[in-house]
Amino acid sequence: MSENAAYDIVQAARSQSKIDSYTLINGVFSDFHELHGDRLHGDDSALIGGVGRLNGRPVTILATNKGRDMAEGQATHFGCVSPDGYRKAIRLMKQSTKFNRPIVALINTPGAYPGVEAEYGGQGEAIARSIQTGLGQPVPYLSLIFGEAGSGGALALATGDEVWILEKSTYSVVSPEGYASILWRDGKLADQAAAKMKLTPSELLAAGFVDRVLPEVTTPETLSALTTQLDLKITALAKLPVAELMAARRQRYRQF
Amino acid sequence: MPAKFNGLDKSTLAKWMDKIPSDLYVTCPYCKQSVYHQKLGPFQECPHCGYGFRLGAAARLKIVTDKFEAFDAELAVDPALVDDQYAEKLTKAKQHSGLPESVVTGMATIDSLQVAIGVMDSNFMMGSLGSATGEKLTRLFEEATRRRLPVVLYTASGGARMQEGLHSLMQMAKVTQAVTAHGEAGLCYLVVLTDPTTGGVTASFAMEADITLAEPHALIGFTGRRVIESTLHIKPPADFQRAETLLANGFVDDIVARSAQKATIVSLLKLSQGGA
Numbered sequence: 001m002s003e004n005a006a007y008d009i010v011q012a013a014r015s016q017s018k019i020d021s022y023t024l025i026n027g028v029f030s031d032f033h034e035l036h037g038d039r040l041h042g043d044d045s046a047l048i049g050g051v052g053r054l055n056g057r058p059v060t061i062l063a064t065n066k067g068r069d070m071a072e073g074q075a076t077h078f079g080c081v082s083p084d085g086y087r088k089a090i091r092l093m094k095q096s097t098k099f100n101r102p103i104v105a106l107i108n109t110p111g112a113y114p115g116v117e118a119e120y121g122g123q124g125e126a127i128a129r130s131i132q133t134g135l136g137q138p139v140p141y142l143s144l145i146f147g148e149a150g151s152g153g154a155l156a157l158a159t160g161d162e163v164w165i166l167e168k169s170t171y172s173v174v175s176p177e178g179y180a181s182i183l184w185r186d187g188k189l190a191d192q193a194a195a196k197m198k199l200t201p202s203e204l205l206a207a208g209f210v211d212r213v214l215p216e217v218t219t220p221e222t223l224s225a226l227t228t229q230l231d232l233k234i235t236a237l238a239k240l241p242v243a244e245l246m247a248a249r250r251q252r253y254r255q256f
Numbered sequence: 257m258p259a260k261f262n263g264l265d266k267s268t269l270a271k272w273m274d275k276i277p278s279d280l281y282v283t284c285p286y287c288k289q290s291v292y293h294q295k296l297g298p299f300q301e302c303p304h305c306g307y308g309f310r311l312g313a314a315a316r317l318k319i320v321t322d323k324f325e326a327f328d329a330e331l332a333v334d335p336a337l338v339d340d341q342y343a344e345k346l347t348k349a350k351q352h353s354g355l356p357e358s359v360v361t362g363m364a365t366i367d368s369l370q371v372a373i374g375v376m377d378s379n380f381m382m383g384s385l386g387s388a389t390g391e392k393l394t395r396l397f398e399e400a401t402r403r404r405l406p407v408v409l410y411t412a413s414g415g416a417r418m419q420e421g422l423h424s425l426m427q428m429a430k431v432t433q434a435v436t437a438h439g440e441a442g443l444c445y446l447v448v449l450t451d452p453t454t455g456g457v458t459a460s461f462a463m464e465a466d467i468t469l470a471e472p473h474a475l476i477g478f479t480g481r482r483v484i485e486s487t488l489h490i491k492p493p494a495d496f497q498r499a500e501t502l503l504a505n506g507f508v509d510d511i512v513a514r515s516a517q518k519a520t521i522v523s524l525l526k527l528s529q530g531g532a
Contacts, residue, residue, distance in 0.1 A: 112459075114479040116492045122507045124458030124478035132432050132464055151416070152428060152459040152478070159429050173416050173425045173456075178483075182418050183341075197421055209422050253433055254394070256387065256426035 001200055007191040009200045010176055012168035013108075013148045019217050021048055021065040024106060024146060027223035028230065029054055029061060038087035041121065046076040046113070047085030049092045054104065055231040057238075060096040062089045062157055063106035066147075079148075080113035083126035086156055090126075090133045102140035102234045105157040108147030110175060112156070130156035135253065138246055140237035142230060145169045145210070146217065161237055161249050162211040165201045171209060172199040208255070282309070286473040299514040306472040308514045310451060312353060313360040313377040316410055320518055321364035321373065328395060332356045333388045333420070342419040345381060353379035357388045358413070361396040366408070367522050372400035374409045378452070382414035385456050389417075390427025393461065397434035397445075406444040406525050411462045415455015415480075428460035435464045444528040446521060449476050449499065449508065463507070467524055469517070470499035470508045 012018075025032055029052035037043040048063040065072075066079035089105075096103050112123055134141060134157065143160035149171040158171075165171060174182070176194040181187035198204070201213040217226050237245060281290050287305035296302070299319060300309040317324050338346065350356060358380040364373040374396050376383045393409075400407045416424040438445060447465035451474035458478050470476060477497035484492055495501055502508045512520050 112478065114484050114487050116484065116490070116496055119477050119479065119484075119492075119496060120501070120505055122463075122502075122505065124476075125463040125507055127459035127478070128428075128432070128461070128463040131429055131460060132436055135429060135433050136436055151425065152456050155425055155428060156459075171422065173421050174418055179418055199421075204422070207422070209426070250433055253426065253429040256390075256423060256430050 001195050001198070001203060003191045003195040006194040006197075006200055007176070009168055010148075010170055010190075010194045013170045014110075015168075018108065018147050018168075020068045021063045021106060021108065022068070024217065024223075025050075025052070025061055025063055027217070027220070028227045029059065029104075030056075032061065035092065036088070038084045038091055040084075040087055042084040044076075044082045044085030044088065045072070046079055046081045046109075047088055049088045051101065054102075054234060055227065057231070057234065058099070058101050059234070060092050060101045060103045061106070062092060062103065064109040064154075064157070066108060077113045077115075079109045080111060081109060081153055081156070082113045082115070082118045083121035083123050086112075086123075086126035086130040089157060090130050093130075093133045093137050096139050097137045100139060102238060103134070103137065103142070103160070104230060104234070105134075105141070105143045105160060107143060107145045107149050107154050107157050108169075109150060109153055110148050111150035112153030127152045127156045131159055134159040135249065138242045140234050140245065141249075142233060142237075144214075144230070145171055148175075150175055159253065161245065161252070162233065163209065164212045164214055165204060165210045166214055166216050167201050168216050169201060170194075170199040171204055172197050284309075301514055306513055308450065308471040308474070310378055310412070312379050313355060313375040316375045316377075317360065317364070317373070319514065320408075320410075320521070321366055323365040324362055324373070325364070326360060326362040327399065328361060328392050330356060331388050331392055333386050337387065337420055337423055339419075345419065349379075349381045353377050355380050357392060358383045358386065359389045359392050361392045363405075364408075366518060369522050369525060370403075370405055371525065372396050372403070372405045372407045374407070376410060376412040376457075378412040378414075381417065382452075383412040383457075384414050384417035385424055385427050386417040386420050387423045387427060390424075390431050393427075393431045394434040397431070397438045401434075401438045401441050401443065404441070404443060406446065406529055407438060408446050408448070408521060408525075409461070409465070410448045410450055411453040411457055412450045413453055413455065413457035413462075415457060425456065428456050431461045432464060435461050439466065442529075444525055446524060446528075448512070448517065448521075449474055449502075451475050454478065454480060454497075466528060468507070468509050469512050469520070470502065470510075472499060472511055472513060474499045476502050476508075 032052035067073035180189035
């Protein structure tokens with residue numbers, strides 16, 4: 001991928017004009033109820049959790065949240081989830097199994113929150129358990145990347161039966177700035193790093209890290225089209241015997 | 257300068273000095289005290305503060321196990337993932353560590369107990385989690401599940417291996433599901449977190465064990481200090497990611513000095529799997 005093409009997608013993924021999490025949730029799901037808190041310590045607004053309906057079917061909804069303005073951005077650390085957020089996700093993932101609700105995770109995060117309090121709260125442990133819990137729930141689980149998906153903080157919600165991505169989005173082990181600064185000791189080479197990292201949707205699809213690339217979601221029509229695609233996939237996954245669903249999920253992650 | 261050196265010309269003195277090995281005294285990275293190297297003893301522990309100096313996998317296995325048989329000793333990264341810059345790094349890492357990858361896995365006997373064991377080696381690209389590292393760990397848990405054995409894992413890692421991109425990140429999920437299957441079979445997984453255990457390793461299998469031990473003063477965390485400093489423009493407290501802090505915050509079962517680990521591991525495994 002040429003430098004500009006890859007870095008253009010990086011910038012588009014981070015753009016202010018990207019759909020925000022609540023608009024996406026309310027555009028795709030009906031009857032959405034937000035459910036707060038991890039029942040252990042607190043409530044992290046960087047991770048929206050709740051229930052709603054996908055074409056009538058009850059589902060669990062998890063979404064990272066960058067916020068719609070500066071105040072919300074500061075509260076959500078611009079979409080960087082803290083341990084309380086991952087533990088809320090873990091709680092709701094487990095509840096999905098109890099009520100046999102499929103899980104839909106919507107991801108747009110630069111990465112987990114890099115803070116001292118987050119470290120004290122066990123950021124690593126929270127991400128590890130979120131990965132483990134997601135992989136282990138015997139209900140259909142779809143992850144959709146709709147902006148940036150950075151590092152373990154994104155993987156925590158990206159262990160679904162399938163991982164989808166909108167066409168102006170990225171998924172990477174580290175930001176291009178981080179890659180350039182770690183490997184080339186110059187964070188300003190982010191555009192060159194982006195070209196090398198294979199983080200664009202077409203490259204991710206070719207390598208098997210994502211299963212489907214979808215058009216950007218900007219209008220009621222495109223939201224409706226996304227709803228249809230999600231519903232078709234969840235319906236298909238829900239028809240599978242649980243043993244088959246789980247075996248396919250295991251195989252998806254075993255291959256890497 | 258002592259009197260006996262008076263009258264010596266500088267070049268003679270320099271020649272004498274050259275004959276003194278430079279590593280006779282080492283500085284403890286934790287308490288900063290100078291230690292005569294023989295005082296570190298067979299366990300390479302600081303006599304002042306108990307910090308365990310970083311150990312290679314071979315030295316670690318010698319301390320912990322009585323018998324060891326390696327698995328997948330030659331398994332290395334798929335050449336398709338290696339460009340020139342990464343190839344150069346790998347060559348250096350192999351020379352530096354004497355290993356083809358950042359983890360050694362196999363079957364071991366500790367006292368009379370059979371275990372599956374993995375030891376990460378920070379001398380190999382800072383123990384980073386490459387796809388071959390993840391594959392070896394996954395196979396270790398799978399084989400332990402087949403043979404119904406507990407797993408003992410010593411972690412030491414700077415985190416994901418940036419050169420491998422998402423292939424590295426996916427190892428976190430791959431190893432995790434092997435850990436889960438092993439646990440669901442009723443088998444015990446004991447981890448010993450050593451200096452340093454950070455990043456994607458902390459955010460996956462390092463934090464998924466039934467029993468989580470740590471070495472004194474080991475650095476354990478997710479986000480590196482420098483990343484926090486440069487992102488938030490603050491200076492985190494000195495010990496915010498030390499083993500003792502994780503113990504106080506509830507993320508570690510116990511801190512065990514290297515000299516006591518063998519007995520502790522055997523005892524805990526016997527208590528957990530009703531062992532022999």
